[in-house]
Amino acid sequence: MKTFEHVDCSRCDKRQSSIFCNTHGEPLEDLSDSKTCSVYKKGQVIFHEGGHPFGVYCVNKGKIKLSIIGDEGKEQIVRLARDGDVLGYRSMLVNERYNATATVLEDSQVCFIPREIFMKTLRSDSSLSFEMMKLLSNQLREAEVKLTHLAQKPVRERLAETLLFLKETYGYEPDSTQIAVQLTREEIANLVGTATETAIRLLSELNKEGVIELSGKKISIKDVRELSRVANLND
Amino acid sequence: MKTFEHVDCSRCDKRQSSIFCNTHGEPLEDLSDSKTCSVYKKGQVIFHEGGHPFGVYCVNKGKIKLSIIGDEGKEQIVRLARDGDVLGYRSMLVNERYNATATVLEDSQVCFIPREIFMKTLRSDSSLSFEMMKLLSNQLREAEVKLTHLAQKPVRERLAETLLFLKETYGYEPDSTQIAVQLTREEIANLVGTATETAIRLLSELNKEGVIELSGKKISIKDVRELSRVANLND
DNA sequence: AGGCAGAACTGATAAAAATCATAATGAGAA
DNA sequence: TTCTCATTATGATTTTTATCAGTTCTGCCT
Numbered sequence A, B: 001m002k003t004f005e006h007v008d009c010s011r012c013d014k015r016q017s018s019i020f021c022n023t024h025g026e027p028l029e030d031l032s033d034s035k036t037c038s039v040y041k042k043g044q045v046i047f048h049e050g051g052h053p054f055g056v057y058c059v060n061k062g063k064i065k066l067s068i069i070g071d072e073g074k075e076q077i078v079r080l081a082r083d084g085d086v087l088g089y090r091s092m093l094v095n096e097r098y099n100a101t102a103t104v105l106e107d108s109q110v111c112f113i114p115r116e117i118f119m120k121t122l123r124s125d126s127s128l129s130f131e132m133m134k135l136l137s138n139q140l141r142e143a144e145v146k147l148t149h150l151a152q153k154p155v156r157e158r159l160a161e162t163l164l165f166l167k168e169t170y171g172y173e174p175d176s177t178q179i180a181v182q183l184t185r186e187e188i189a190n191l192v193g194t195a196t197e198t199a200i201r202l203l204s205e206l207n208k209e210g211v212i213e214l215s216g217k218k219i220s221i222k223d224v225r226e227l228s229r230v231a232n233l234n235d
Numbered sequence C: 001a002g003g004c005a006g007a008a009c010t011g012a013t014a015a016a017a018a019t020c021a022t023a024a025t026g027a028g029a030a
Numbered sequence D: 001t002t003c004t005c006a007t008t009a010t011g012a013t014t015t016t017t018a019t020c021a022g023t024t025c026t027g028c029c030t
Helices: A025-034 A089-094 A115-124 A126-152 A155-170 A185-192 A196-208 A224-231 B025-034 B089-094 B115-124 B126-152 B155-170 B185-192 B196-208 B224-231
Strands: A036-040 A045-047 A055-069 A075-081 A101-114 A212-215 A218-221 B036-040 B045-047 B055-069 B075-081 B101-114 B212-215 B218-221
Touching: A025 A101, A025 A115, A045 A055, A055 A089, A055 A115, A055 B126, A075 A155, A075 A185, A075 B126, A089 A115, A089 A126, A089 B126, A101 A115, A115 A126, A126 A155, A126 B055, A126 B075, A126 B089, A126 B126, A155 A185, A155 A196, A155 A218, A155 A224, A185 A196, A196 A212, B025 B101, B025 B115, B045 B055, B055 B089, B055 B115, B075 B155, B075 B185, B089 B115, B089 B126, B101 B115, B115 B126, B126 B155, B155 B185, B155 B196, B155 B218, B155 B224, B185 B196, B196 B212
Parallel strands: none
Antiparallel strands: A036 A101, A045 A101, A055 A075, A055 A101, A212 A218, B036 B101, B045 B101, B055 B075, B055 B101, B212 B218
């Protein structure tokens, strides 16, 4: 974990779409001055389930998975983070240990804002607490919808939905319909909530049907419309 | 929906354990003066999925389910509310339509705080936004854990877990080990995330095993320890 | 380049859970 | 009270999904 050149928050173009979008002036400078910026290599863990939170992490550039380990040691991926996303705020707010592990999916640049500074900003800048509430609200809604689908929809539909979700989250590779993230089949299964073999089987099924195209870990969506139909998204 | 006698927030004993625990003085009076208090009968709907939020609901006394209707019209119960809980705040914060329906499980008294007043209080009373963030954080954690269990644990374990959850949420009837809430078997299934017949079958299985005792809709827990073991809660 | 380990794949089988069908019970309305 | 309809219950069957076993593929390391 190497430190990379310090990025001035006021010049960070990801800020506009982040919870700091309305934070300006002194509070923002405070944050910027006290943070540290690091590079994480693929596979590295930013924080561990059960660990103590000492601050929040702000993704400058990167792709990160947040996962919970279930009773039998099986991973469940509960969220994916991209540029501009903030991680670890929840545990900090309620002053509890992390209940998820953040693992880097590809080399990423992440800024760390120490606890005290973040909490101070939260107290002084009411727009930040507002953005926090909105963020939490949205994530809660997403989690509840996901819950419903997990309980009610068959694996094939959930897999299609997951692929569309990956596309929405990370977009396509330049000039292609390949989803811009590399996940193992196991990770895809842990996102969908199924067994690895089942995920593999259904992926190659969609491949045969011409809806998607597989080349190694790269997945391209050949027919978004049909994939949406498979996902059966009416709500 | 009849209006019941106005309850002064400052004298409401549920306030201590609610998000208004640190709200005092003028802000609290404002809330108290502008709210309306209503009685809802069993089965009545407080708000509908898709409807516009005009304020937040504060449960004075009652038991309420929050549910989402899935693609095939099947209900998924995503949360249960009890005395002191607040409902509908999430949609209001992000200014979206309700994404869940709130239905009263037994006759309840609920106060309604109009949108403007609540938002005003949120701006003026920073402790309230803090409590909101904590509440949202906790609910998000719960949702993510539930998600993981839904994806990884068999129905029997989830049913046992649900029964323990019901006990934690609503407690026992006075001088008994009967859980203090009446749900149909279908509702239990929609909470667990399974088919009604499966829920019925597994309930009678636990009944035969002597872990619980069924009498109509009343469920009593005869052996909490064994039920916890069935739920397989290691995390 | 060769070999090795992990990942991806495929088939067979087993287990879990949903669905369908049908009967019994019970609560509320006329 | 009796009738009716919804809920509960149970059995049989099918479908879905997981698990197990074995093979091929691929990237990586020396």
